[in-house]
Amino acid sequence: MSQSCSIHQCTRISRRLCDCYQQNLCLQHINEHNTVLISQHNPLVGEINTIGDRLKALNIQKTMEYSRQKLEVWRQDSHNKIDCFFGKIMSTTCQDVNYSSAKNKHE
Incomplete structure (x- = not known):
C-alpha cells in the first residue's frame, strides 16, 4: 500500500x-x-571558492616574504664580502705606498 x-x-x-x-x-x-x-548550496560554494582564493593568495604572500628575506640575507652577505675585500685592498695599497715612501726617503 x-x-x-x-x-x-x-x-x-x-x-x-x-x-x-x-x-x-x-x-x-x-x-x-x-x-x-x-x-x-550555491552561496556556500561561492564562499568556499572565495576562501580558497584567499588561502592561495596568502600562500603566495608567505612565499614572497620568505624569498625576499633570503634575498636580503644574500645582499647583506655580498656587501660584507665586498667591504672586506675593499678593506684588504686598501690596507695593501696603504702598506705599499708607505713602503715606497719610506724607501724613497732612505735613498
Missing part, C-alpha cells in the same frame, strides 16, 4: 524518503525541498 506525503494537509502519494528529514514526500515537495537545498 502506498503512503501519503508526510507534509501536513498534502494528500498526494509519497514518491521518496527525504534523506534530510527522514519523511516520505510527494514529487512536488521533493522538488521544493531540492530547490531550497540548491539555493542554500
Whole structure:
C-alpha cells in the first residue's frame, strides 16, 4: 500500500524518503525541498571558492616574504664580502705606498 506525503494537509502519494528529514514526500515537495537545498548550496560554494582564493593568495604572500628575506640575507652577505675585500685592498695599497715612501726617503 502506498503512503501519503508526510507534509501536513498534502494528500498526494509519497514518491521518496527525504534523506534530510527522514519523511516520505510527494514529487512536488521533493522538488521544493531540492530547490531550497540548491539555493542554500550555491552561496556556500561561492564562499568556499572565495576562501580558497584567499588561502592561495596568502600562500603566495608567505612565499614572497620568505624569498625576499633570503634575498636580503644574500645582499647583506655580498656587501660584507665586498667591504672586506675593499678593506684588504686598501690596507695593501696603504702598506705599499708607505713602503715606497719610506724607501724613497732612505735613498
